[in-house]
Amino acid sequence: MxxxxxxxxxxxxxxxxxxxxxxxxxxxxxxxxxxxxxxxxxxxxxxxxxxxxxxxxxxxxxxxxxxxxxxxxxxxxxxxxxxxxxxxxxxxxxxxxxxxxxxxxxxxxxxxxxxxxxxxxxxxxxxxxxxxxxxxSHHVFIGKKKIKKLVQKESMKIQKKSKSSGLKTSHSSISNFGFLKEIRSWNAQKGYEVAIDENRIVQQVSEYPDRYFLITLSKDGQAIGYSLCVKLTSDSLYYFLSAINPKIPVKIGGELILNELFQLAVEQKVSFIDLGSSDLEEGANHSLMFFKSRFSNDICNKxxxxxxx
Missing domain, CATH: 3.40.630.30 (Gcn5-related N-acetyltransferase (GNAT))
Structure with missing residues (x-):
């Protein structure tokens, strides 16, 4: 046109x-x-x-x-x-x-x-x-220097928690999309419906491979949790999709995934992290909001x- x-x-x-x-x-x-x-x-x-x-x-x-x-x-x-x-x-x-x-x-x-x-x-x-x-309502953590400072402050503590729990986290670019089915399955087992268009995500990752990252939570070499993160803008990191296998309950899985997200943010030199919204059909998801508040320094509305x- x-x-x-x-x-x-x-x-x-x-x-x-x-x-x-x-x-x-x-x-x-x-x-x-x-x-x-x-x-x-x-x-x-x-x-x-x-x-x-x-x-x-x-x-x-x-x-x-x-x-x-x-x-x-x-x-x-x-x-x-x-x-x-x-x-x-x-x-x-x-x-x-x-x-x-x-x-x-x-x-x-x-x-x-x-x-x-x-x-x-x-x-x-x-x-x-x-x-x-x-x-x-979106929870965000703003400030490039503040992100780096928080990662440095929490690194030893997170390493101890990771070692004592037998859990490991890593992040990488995306080479295959099997994790999407596991995210959907794990959330379905918890009663959550994830409205994602897998074909659209595959297309976007293929066209913008440098904008997407996968965080993996593993135990004994087996992946038990994932989070898909995306640089919606060159100066931000968005916490998009996440799930942990409900058949393998871990107390600090979410905390370890978010710590890996902050490490990724330092590597990518972004100015803020967007943890997304916390919402239920019937109202605010207060438990999720409380969890995200531990990793944010501001709240803003969309x-x-x-x-x-």
């Missing part, structure tokens, strides 16, 4: 282009979804320089989502924007969606560590008629916004 530009004012213009043509640090913005016919970047420009961007997948039924089958989508600000300019961008998006016969817009805005201007973005989405549909046109 060819790109086009639309003048909004003498200062800014909206450019819309196929998402697959734009190279972005958040690589999931370039990953198409089978249920959507178009995946488009809406770019806010001034003097031909991008100031902000958002990617939408648009279905034949007139649904625009940022982004389906992804942890989040939302607006990314490349350069300092005034509140008025950012609001004009949002309104230009809505106007363009109307012209494209889109009847619903859904935006899952990234948490604050990914986009520092998220509070302003959420405020202006609300003022532009968007309604919040869902809120998830909000999904909807607007009917």
């Amino acid at each position: 060819e790109s086009f530009k639309k003048d909004i004012s003498e200062h800014h213009e909206l450019r819309v282009v196929s998402a697959l043509k734009e190279d972005k640090d958040y690589f999931l913005s370039n990953t198409p979804s089978d249920a959507y016919q178009d995946q488009l970047d809406f770019i806010w420009e001034k003097k031909q320089k991008p100031k902000a961007i958002i990617t939408f997948a648009i279905s034949k039924r007139g649904e625009a989502v940022s982004l389906p089958q992804s942890p989040f989508g939302g607006l990314w600000i490349h350069d300092g924007l005034s509140s008025a300019s950012l609001e004009a961008f949002i309104l230009a998006i809505v106007e363009e969606m109307n012209h494209r016969s889109v009847h619903t817009i859904s935006i899952t805005q990234s948490p604050k560590p990914y986009e520092p201007q998220v509070d302003l973005i959420n405020y202006l989405l609300f003022k532009s008629g968007f309604e919040h549909k869902k809120v998830l 909000i999904t916004w909807d607007k009917k046109l």
Whole structure:
């Protein structure tokens, strides 16, 4: 699909282009979804320089989502924007969606560590008629130096725990995908349903092998736990999928896996770790939130916004 530009004012213009043509640090913005016919970047420009961007997948039924089958989508600000300019961008998006016969817009805005201007973005989405549909709380650990300091502080303690329990952890790039079936099986045995598209994960790992890592927990040389981690951006590490074999109960398995995650974060020199959300259909997963709080130094919200046109 060819790109086009639309003048909004003498200062800014909206450019819309196929998402697959734009190279972005958040690589999931370039990953198409089978249920959507178009995946488009809406770019806010001034003097031909991008100031902000958002990617939408648009279905034949007139649904625009940022982004389906992804942890989040939302607006990314490349350069300092005034509140008025950012609001004009949002309104230009809505106007363009109307012209494209889109009847619903859904935006899952990234948490604050990914986009520092998220509070302003959420405020202006609300003022532009968007309604919040869902809120998830993410535990994060922020600070490159703080991550390294914590790993150094806990290393001796973790080594003793690992030795006394007979457990080992390691991390590596991904060479095969058998662990996905085990994660699904182990979680099913615990009564958890993991909605993962294995084919999509295989495709993403194949296209971006340097962004994905597998943490393995083993006992007596046998893998009894896994965690799939991904660098959603070059400066972050996201704790994506995890499971431990329920038939081999271990008390400190989760702690050892997260310690390995922090060691990986030091190696990758990222600025923050995203431990993801802790949610149940009936409410907050307080036990999981308590566990993650031991490995985080901040909490931030991820909000999904909807607007009917």
